[in-house]
Amino acid sequence: MTTKILVTFASPGGATAGVAAAIGQKLASAGAEVDVRSINEVTDLSAYQAFIIGSAIHGGRWMPEAMAFIERHHDILQQMPTAVFQVCMMLATHNEQYKKLVPGWFAPIRSQIRPVAEGSFSGALQPGKYPKLIEKLGLRIFLAAIKLKAGDYRDWDAIRTWTDSVSPLLISKGDNG
């Protein structure tokens, strides 16, 4: 039986959704059966034998809807192979102190489930896309503080390489496609 994999994501600004789509495409091109869905659309996990869950980082944390999803489904996610990834801007900087913070953002996830793999990727941030003036200003200040220009810093090669490394951990050994 082919392993069916759910790639699900929380992505207020759309960058994490793009990462999830790239992960889904890579898994599918390797022969897996994959659904890529917003975390807000997923209620039933029974069709899947493996999971990849991703979230944007806001304020050093996963999005609340992604945390709620993991809490709600943690029984299933503990039993099935589950990989997690996060998308943030600190990784796009050249500041090693900032980068050291990034793995710690998985701690609340690790207290709920035992992921078979963790991936951290640089994301994208365009303050002008956010509707409220206060958000635009706050995000410009954030970018200035971490000395980064607005833009898309997603590293598609890194995302595909991680997906290749994760794929055998998700697809069961007896699965011959």
Ligand SMILES: Cc1cc2nc3c(=O)[nH]c(=O)nc-3n(C[C@H](O)[C@H](O)[C@H](O)COP(=O)(O)O)c2cc1C
């Ligand atoms: C309100 C807000 C807070 C953010 N806080 C952080 C942060 O604490 N650390 C970080 O590295 N990136 C932070 N970012 C950058 C996002 O993680 C990055 O832009 C990511 O690609 C957003 O993904 P999305 O487009 O899927 O929402 C923040 C972005 C926003 C909009």
